[in-house]
Amino acid sequence: MLRDDRPIFQQIADQLADGVLAGAYPPGSPVPSTNELAAFHRINPATVGKGMTLLVDRGVLEKRRGLGMYVTAGARERLLEDRRAAFARGFIAPMLAEAASLGLGVTEVHRIIDQEVEP
Secondary structure (H helix, E strand, O other): OOOOOOOOHHHHHHHHHHHHHHHHOOOOOOOOOOOHHHHHOOOOHHHHHHHHHHHHHHEEEEEEEOOEEOOOOOOOHHHHHHHHHHHHHHHHHHHHHHHHHHHOOOOOOOOOHHHOOOO
């Protein structure tokens, strides 16, 4: 459900994006309507619409007049690319900055990661 500190419209967008990534909404398929999502989450339809607009702007959803919102071709790939970039910014860059402050080079970081991954 919607329970974190991010704006609700962002949570709606992320929830739909998660569905696309998981294959629940394959390319060309419709996503639940604004009114369906608003009723399910007990929120204003305009809030849902704002979340869906984020995905339209990112090329994940497309509006089909009179039919609703549909997943675009290549949506999953776009989302994966975005999430990989966010992973690099949010986790890898800070990890490398901390490693540098500890005097660790990239080779040493690789070795440490390899040790953690191996059983």
